[in-house]
């Protein structure tokens with residue numbers, strides 16, 4: 001003879017609460033959802049039937065907390081109660097006979113009732129089925145896995161069609177049935193349900209009043225006299241729901257997939273990857289922190305989405321990651337992009353605020369889409385050596401040259417500016433990738449700055465100056481070799497910058513020198529050799545500025561301790577100017593060099609600092 005599996009109820013409840021649900025609070029969602037499904041099933045049989053759900057907390061004779069959820073739904077006969085309520089995994093909503101119109105139901109797994117045992121010692125159903133002539137019944141189930149069903153001899157008026165589920169709290173879970181907790185949870189899960197759901201709550205003066213939990217219509221579907229009235233109402237809804245006043249909103253609508261909603265634009269910048277959207281399934285909250293319904297780059301919004309078609313996981317707290325979800329995510333992402341393309345190109349206060357606040361998100365978005373990339377190039381200001389400019393404006397002037405690190409940008413910005421060369425700082429997150437993508441678009445000439453670019457724009461000093469400084473430069477190269485740094489002389493604006501440091505990791509400078517040497521007349525050979533004699537390719541080059549009085553004075557000074565200290569000071573301030581920061585040995589070297597310079601200056605005070613002779 002074949003036997004049936006035995007199920008240990010407390011083991012099942014433990015399994016659900018620890019491994020399936022995020023916590024005991026979901027018990028209320030399951031109860032409300034069963035009531036909603038029952039009301040939906042009755043409406044399918046009789047569209048004129050009442051459809052209300054009422055919640056009421058209290059306590060029993062022994063003082064244990066209780067909660068009643070009463071619905072005017074389809075109800076249960078004694079046989080159905082025995083079969084459906086006491087069989088784990090059995091659901092009327094998958095049944096071809098009982099589940100007429102089943103696509104309308106939220107429940108489907110037949111395990112939701114078990115969630116009530118996470119907080120209840122006992123669950124009691126008092127129900128009258130909508131079937132003609134049905135006798136009211138009471139089903140009592142206990143946490144130890146036992147249950148009773150009794151038929152009641154009550155009149156229709158005493159027990160109308162529908163079901164009242166009454167939970168008696170477990171001693172350690174009474175707080176889950178407290179009035180304010182139930183009210184908060186009911187609002188969280190059920191506020192968008194298309195039914196009249198109300199709860200009895202105490203008000204000042206000791207009386208109880210029925211408070212409606214549900215909003216009359218999906219907030220984004222309500223008709224308003226004007227667009228601005230609608231925007232205001234949606235902003236208020238956002239404040240109630242998310243606790244922030246949005247910069248604006250984006251309507252989301254995918255009728256083919258039964259998906260609609262609204263994405264609110266956050267008033268502050270947020271870090272990428274923090275998608276926390278509210279997802280409703282047939283208008284019952286599924287998740288308040290979903291990152292699946294919109295693409296990752298839409299982290300500058302918080303969306304509220306309702307769906308008829310997406311599938312929940314069994315915990316009903318996540319979306320099933322299937323093809324439909326993938327399609328919905330992509331299509332909703334397209335709607336966000338379309339909004340950005342339409343709104344941000346036109347100058348408006350909203351466009352300005354969104355660009356200012358969410359430029360990072362827009363950069364992330366531009367990486368995924370070439371239309372967005374060209375939008376970003378037209379509207380987002382980037383840091384350039386000529387102040388903030390859009391990439392399109394930079395490109396208008398010719399080739400777009402950029403540095404891929406902020407350090408490199410700082411190293412060259414002042415000098416580039418003075419030579420009229422516009423350099424874009426692409427050192428911030430996403431920017432170098434953006435420029436690389438832009439380079440692949442037709443009509444764009446984009447290139448990373450090489451030190452050859454700068455060496456080219458820095459003017460050569462006159463031949464006499466080269467000759468005069470050759471010895472000092474050679475000494476300087478000897479001193480800087482300790483820092484793996486080369487030294488050259490150029491003449492450039494601004495004269496207030498005595499020296500700049502170029503990073504030359506790929507040896508561009510070396511190639512540059514080779515090229516110059518091959519093109520130079522004989523007269524230059526010796527000079528250039530004095531730079532290039534050492535075959536070791538230095539990683540950096542200190543470019544001394546022949547227009548700077550400081551650099552000129554140094555090059556005119558005799559070699560020795562003071563020359564070395566002056567050169568090291570120039571080198572280390574160029575390192576700092578490049579935004580590299582000093583290592584501890586370098587700080588010590590700077591301090592030593594300044595000590596030498598100060599010492600020399602104090603030992604031989606210049607005539608101008610001498611006090612005037614009192615006799616004269």
Ligand SMILES: Nc1ncnc2c1ncn2[C@@H]1O[C@H](COP(=O)(O)OP(=O)(O)OP(=O)(O)O)[C@@H](O)[C@H]1O
Pocket residue numbers: 030034035038071073074075076084085090091092093106107108109110111112113114163165
């Ligand atoms: N308020 C109610 N009115 C009428 N029938 C109910 C009610 N609550 C539960 N039932 C019946 O009990 C069955 C089991 O409910 P349960 O919540 O365990 O599963 P479900 O709602 O079918 O699926 P899910 O696990 O997805 O919630 C339901 O299918 C339904 O037939």
